[in-house]
Amino acid sequence: MSKLFQNYKRLDIEFVKAKGSYLIDSQGKKYLDFSSGIGVTNLGFHAEVKNALERQVGEIWHTPNLYQNSLQEEVADQLIGDYDYLAFFCNSGTEANEAAIKLARKATGKQEIIAFVNSFHGRTFGSMSATGQDKIKEGFGDLLPHFNYAIYNNFNSVKELVTQETAAVMLELVQGESGVLPAEPSFVRKLATYCRERGILLIVDEVQTGMGRTGQFYAFEHYGIVPDIVTLAKGLANGVPAGAMLGKSHLGIAFNYGSHGSTFGGNKLAMAAASVSIAIMKKNGFLDIVQKHSRILLEELKKALANKNSVVEIRGLGYMLGIETTGDLIKLVEKAREKGLIVLTAGMNVIRLLPPITLTKEEIQLAVSILKEIFD
Ligand SMILES: Cc1ncc(COP(=O)(O)O)c(C=O)c1O
Known part of the structure; x- marks a missing residue:
């Protein structure tokens, strides 16, 4: 048994x-x-990921986030490139989304987040609350309040849910778990413009679509938008547990000392695997x-x-x-x-x-x- x-x-x-x-x-x-x-x-x-892991194990595989971590700096540089982001490292997709929800609330001072019917963002309370599928939430009692669910690819359904208290809109660019449903480019562009004009943060969950999966490094690059917050995990370290949240640098003031953290986040082993994986993907x-x-x-x-x-x-x-x-x-x-x-x-x-x-x-x-x- x-x-x-x-x-x-x-x-x-x-x-x-x-x-x-x-x-x-x-x-x-x-x-x-x-x-x-x-x-x-x-x-x-x-083979290159395997070699990088073996090399890193031979040096040191964990240090806490109380000390400098040049591998985290390196991976942040690789992920950010020419974008205007800062990075926070964690260990999974759901944690990356928790970080995104916390950052959006703290940076805007507002609590409402619009997510989408049939979305999937993870299994912890915040990410589960963002998830637009009842079956994921059954039996767990009260969830995080202030989440509303618009209809995917329906711009008006988002507008109808916006209030003075809307902090962010959170979406996958291809809804993965619920059936591999890509977002329509016109919907995404309209949504991004609308959010920008109203100071609503656009969170794009790239946990599944990121890291080259859709043929661009980030799926948002297909759509000609730059989200305020991006979440990553899954392919980030090609099999070693790792997650990341990227947020526009002006949001950094909300994630100041003591506001958020993770013991394992950005672990040396994960970062060694992430660094070599990203380098491979970014080769000409x-x-x-x-x-x-x-x-x-x-x-x-x-x-x-x-x-x-x-x-x-x-x-x-x-x-x-x-x-x-x-x-x-x-x-x-x-x-x-x-x-x-x-x-x-x-x-x-x-x-x-x-x-x-x-x-x-x-x-x-x-x-x-x-x-x-x-x-x-
Ligand atoms: C879009 C998306 N977000 C979040 C998650 C949760 O990631 P994790 O299982 O690493 O917590 C998943 C997992 O399937 C996902 O597909």
């Missing part, structure tokens, strides 16, 4: 080794990983190939699944793709796994693909042929 809380549904498979885009289970079976550990190992099990031409190859994946999928009755739509951005189906989702995922392809689900009827963004054309062909077979 397992001594673990049964809050996860675990399959009877254990992955014990990994290399590049492949996982190997305890029986020696090899799988092409189109989940990246739920959008985490965006570079796959990359890297993201061009991600864009090119992810377009090939989408086109090949559309071609391969064109005549499949149970495929409703194939959608997404870059390497964040969803195949909406009327088929039996659990069976389809199981069939794919039997054939050596690990995929995810999203919402009630979507196969979610979050492969490593380093996929080769051969890996794309292999995955497409397996997905075609399972729909056959």
